[in-house]
Amino acid sequence: MTKTFSTRPSNEPKRHIDCYVCGSAERRMFWQIESASYVKCKKCGFVYQYPQPVPDALAGRYDDSYFEYEIENESNFFDLMLKGLNDIRFFDELESLIKVKRILDIGCATGKLLSFFKSRGWDAYGIEICHQSAEYARKNYGLEILETPVESVDIENEYFGFIHSSHVIEHVPSPVAFLSAIYRLLVPGGYAVIVTPNVEGFQALLLREKWRSAIPDHTFLFSKHTLLSILEKQGFEIVAWKTWGGIAKGIVPTFIKKPFDIMAKLLGFGDVMLFLIRKPTVDL
Numbered sequence: 445m446t447k448t449f450s451t452r453p454s455n456e457p458k459r460h461i462d463c464y465v466c467g468s469a470e471r472r473m474f475w476q477i478e479s480a481s482y483v484k485c486k487k488c489g490f491v492y493q494y495p496q497p498v499p500d501a502l503a504g505r506y507d508d509s510y511f512e513y514e515i516e517n518e519s520n521f522f523d524l525m526l527k528g529l530n531d532i533r534f535f536d537e538l539e540s541l542i543k544v545k546r547i548l549d550i551g552c553a554t555g556k557l558l559s560f561f562k563s564r565g566w567d568a569y570g571i572e573i574c575h576q577s578a579e580y581a582r583k584n585y586g587l588e589i590l591e592t593p594v595e596s597v598d599i600e601n602e603y604f605g606f607i608h609s610s611h612v613i614e615h616v617p618s619p620v621a622f623l624s625a626i627y628r629l630l631v632p633g634g635y636a637v638i639v640t641p642n643v644e645g646f647q648a649l650l651l652r653e654k655w656r657s658a659i660p661d662h663t664f665l666f667s668k669h670t671l672l673s674i675l676e677k678q679g680f681e682i683v684a685w686k687t688w689g690g691i692a693k694g695i696v697p698t699f700i701k702k703p704f705d706i707m708a709k710l711l712g713f714g715d716v717m718l719f720l721i722r723k724p725t726v727d728l
Contacts, residue, residue, distance in 0.1 A: 458495035464620050465490040465670050475653045480660040488673070491643050491665040499617040503573055503593070505661065511576035514553045522556040525610050528639055531686045532720050539564075544605030544631050550594050551612035555581025562587070569604075571597060594625045604629050607636040613671075614640050614662040623678045630723040635683070638675075642687055642717040643667050646708060656692060657715075668717060680721040687714030 462469045463485040471483040474491055483494040514521075532538065545566045549558050552570030554577055562568040562585070570589040572578040578589040590597055595618070607626050616622045626636050641657035642648065643665035648655045657665065668685060675682060690708030691701055692715070708714040 456497045456501040459498050460495050461492070463488060463490050464492070464618065464664070465673050475658055477653050477658050477660065482658065482665065488670065489667065490670045491667075493660075493663045496617075496663050502615065502617060502663070506574035506577075508576060510574050511580070514574070514577050515580070518554050518556055521553065521610075522560070525557050525608075525639075526560075527688075528610070528686070528718050529637070531688070531718065532637070532684050534637075538635065538720075542605040542635060544634065546604045546606070548594075548599075548604045548607045548629060550607065550609040550626075551615075552581060552587075552589065553577050555585045555587045555589065557608070558587050559585040566606075569599075594629070595621045597625070597629075599629060601628050602631045602634075605631055605634045607634070609637065610639040611641075613638055614657070614664050614666065616663070619664055619666075619671075619674055620678070623674060623680070627678050627680065627723055632723055632725045634723050636680075636721050636723075638671070638719045638721065640666050640671065640717060642713075642715060644669075644713075645687065645715045645717075646690060646713045647692060647715045666717075668712075671717075671719065675719060675721055679724065681724055682719065683722050684720040685717065686720075687712055687717040689715030691715075 466485065466488040468485055468487040470486040471494060472486055473481065474484040475482040480493050482491055484491050529535065546569065547558065547561050547566050548569045548571065550571045552558050552572050555570055558568040558570050558581070568587055570581060570587055571592065571594050572581065572589055573591055573593060575591060578591050581587045581589045607630060613619050613622055630636060641662070644667040648657070672682065688705065688709045690704035693701070
């Protein structure tokens with residue numbers, strides 16, 4: 445699953461940044477794609493767009509056409525998010541351990557996942573900067589949706605027992621600010637799920653610039669190592685790491701894809717990865 449379009453305007457205002465993982469300004473060209481370039485930090489290996497669109501330009505991308513994309517893929521995205529949660533045994537084990545039954549879904553799109561949690565008795569809140577998607581979630585599922593980035597949202601500290609974010613962190617202006625906001629909003633002992641493409645998965649290594657997640661909407665491309673480093677610096681405990689998706693549909697016949705997908709999950713070279721993280725009960 446990836447929330448994006450293939451091309452973006454080349455005249456968007458740009459900004460220059462240093463590595464968000466280690467702070468280094470030393471970088472080398474990694475991939476050149478249409479209307480964007482990726483570099484790789486020489487010190488820690490973090491992959492990011494350079495230069496990057498300014499934050500206002502990023503936010504302006506999520507318009508009517510993006511809403512149409514979300515509606516078209518609503519059921520597919522919902523099914524994939526449930527599979528990820530089932531992979532960490534969320535409904536079988538973790539849900540009963542979370543005492544504060546308030547969920548925040550960052551980048552909630554049409555709100556289908558939040559509606560599912562609401563049906564299970566959770567107080568459900570969403571963040572969605574695409575206005576049309578937010579309105580759809582309000583009107584069709586009766587949800588409370590905020591249209592402000594999580595970094596600046598006006599919600600009291602330590603409010604949520606669980607925060608979910610699927611395929612969002614690769615879109616944001618700053619992954620550090622994004623994760624810091626999640627940390628602030630979680631109750632001590634609360635859990636969060638972060639799902640994002642894996643730049644060191646088999647598909648990325650094989651396809652390189654043609655990889656389906658190497659696209660202008662993705663300002664950052666994480667590996668297990670680089671995202672783990674940022675998470676730990678923000679103070680999170682790492683509870684679990686999962687990966688899946690050995691090879692995309694249509695590249696190989698189904699009888700090859702199925703065992704390859706199983707191996708990707710078992711051996712850790714999947715196309716997508718999930719981190720289950722926890723805010724400590726006492727700050728480290």
